[in-house]
């Protein structure tokens with residue numbers, strides 16, 4: 260499976276001598292280094308920095324793909340790389356200048372994780388970059404450290420990392436923060452945690468959701484084949500297709516023409532769980548960029564109404580752009596704080612309410628690996644408090660007998676099961692609803708994701724089918 264290459268567009272690469280780690284974008288490795296430094300110093304999301312920097316760099320398609328792979332791989336493996344680098348950097352990696360540290364990580368990643376890159380290509384270019392950005396002393400140190408890594412590569416294998424504490428071993432072997440591995444181990448057990456960590460380091464595949472109002476799954480599969488792409492019908496959802504190594508899929512005609520959208524398969528399950536009927540009134544409280552709102556509208560056959568609300572005014576345009584592209588007329592994008600939606604909508608006015616809540620996002624680590632290092636246990640506590648308030652604020656918009664669905668793209672009890680348990684105890688007029696549509700239950704059972712103990716809550720882990728980690732709970736307001 261390869262990560263999605265983002266082709267570089269426009270803008271010429273900068274060359275020539277650069278000092279103090281200033282940006283130089285002429286080659287895949289230089290561009291990757293610039294992105295890594297920017298992600299670290301600005302706290303920006305890697306995917307946004309990749310798009311921005313590759314546009315400035317004007318790399319060939321294959322160089323852009325390599326730069327993308329280097330960025331995601333280096334961030335994903337950062338703790339393991341530092342563990343090994345520390346043995347060979349005399350003063351310790353913690354004392355290195357930011358760009359030198361990133362250059363060593365980036366180069367060690369190539370030596371230790373990418374079979375197809377010859378040692379001389381990784382080392383020589385690292386040395387050249389060090390000379391251009393720094394001085395001879397730094398270049399000599401980079402050369403020495405990387406040559407040592409190369410000589411010792413037989414000992415530098417993740418599976419050889421073994422510490423007395425199993426959580427520490429998993430954290431270092433797969434490069435995750437210890438606090439997160441400890442939380443996951445307590446919740447899911449050691450085996451599932453290690454599988455989850457390993458799976459989070461794999462390259463993601465792209466998910467396509469067919470718009471049933473515009474095309475069939477077979478038509479979209481044929482369209483992908485014609486474009487030379489490998490698409491496979493999803494075992495999880497009838498409108499889903501997994502695409503591997505497809506480059507920028509939004510450049511295909513089917514996307515612009517509204518025949519399909521890009522969405523991960525786990526995400527597609529959410530609207531299926533809401534299971535709206537044609538003509539219903541549905542509120543999506545936290546809707547941008549509009550993936551689930553548009554899916555809900557498609558499932559309603561374009562009839563009834565979906566209010567797609569988000570806090571941020573600029574996101575209204577993004578949602579509207581999606582629904583226009585998909586030619587959906589039954590979605591209204593609105594701007595507002597979900598905590599105050601009861602000031603806009605009447606109590607008990609909705610057949611169904613979806614709260615796809617802001618969350619820690621650990622289910623999408625494959626797409627945004629820096630989340631591992633930027634999100635803290637404190638952030639989880641803060642976001643849990645917000646989720647709790649959001650649940651309390653929107654629930655009474657659901658009509659008696661109506662459906663309330665809560666979802667997150669994370670795998671932490673305090674954001675998922677604990678939220679539901681607390682919510683149900685404070686709101687006894689709601690109950691868990693395991694009565695999901697029969698075909699969906701059959702698919703989930705066949706996939707081994709639920710059994711007879713299923714109570715209306717589903718936790719998808721990233722190792723299940725390689726789709727995002729997701730939590731979905733369906734509740735019903737008692738009549």
Ligand SMILES: C[S@@+](CC[C@H](N)C(=O)[O-])C[C@H]1O[C@@H](n2cnc3c(N)ncnc32)[C@H](O)[C@@H]1O
Nearest residue numbers: 545546547548549550551569570596597615617
């Ligand atoms: C997980 S994303 C939603 C993804 C979306 N449901 C989809 O499928 O495309 C969470 C969204 O919640 C929005 N958000 C955060 N706090 C909010 C609030 N208090 N009220 C409304 N929206 C909020 C964020 O702007 C973000 O777009």
